[in-house]
Amino acid sequence: MTLEHRGMERDHLIEKYEAIEDAARDEVMLAGGCISHHHGVGKLRKKFISRTATPNTFEWQNALKDKIDPKNIFAINNTIPRSEEESAEIAKECEEKFGKQTVPK
Numbered sequence: 001m002t003l004e005h006r007g008m009e010r011d012h013l014i015e016k017y018e019a020i021e022d023a024a025r026d027e028v029m030l031a032g033g034c035i036s037h038h039h040g041v042g043k044l045r046k047k048f049i050s051r052t053a054t055p056n057t058f059e060w061q062n063a064l065k066d067k068i069d070p071k072n073i074f075a076i077n078n079t080i081p082r083s084e085e086e087s088a089e090i091a092k093e094c095e096e097k098f099g100k101q102t103v104p105k
Helices: 010-030 042-051 055-068 084-098
Strands: none
C-alpha cells in the first residue's frame, strides 16, 4: 500500500498510514482474504495473524524461534508477540479499532 503524502504534515504520517493499512487489512480479512506481504507479516500486520493462524501455529513458531534464535536477534519482535504485555496492548488496540480480539491469548 502506498500513501500519497505530499503536502501532509510529517508528524502524523505513520499514524495515518497505519490507520489506512489497518482498515484495509480488516476489510480484506472480513472478505476472506489473508495478510500476505512480499516482506512477510512483520510488525504492522502481526495484529491480524491470529485471524489466519491457529494457536498450534503460534506454539510451533514460538518453539522454533526459541530453538534457533534464543536471544531473539533475528527479526526482533516480528510476527509473534514476545510478551504478555505486548499481546494485551495489541488486543486492546484491536478491540478499539475493530471491536474484536485479533491476537493469540
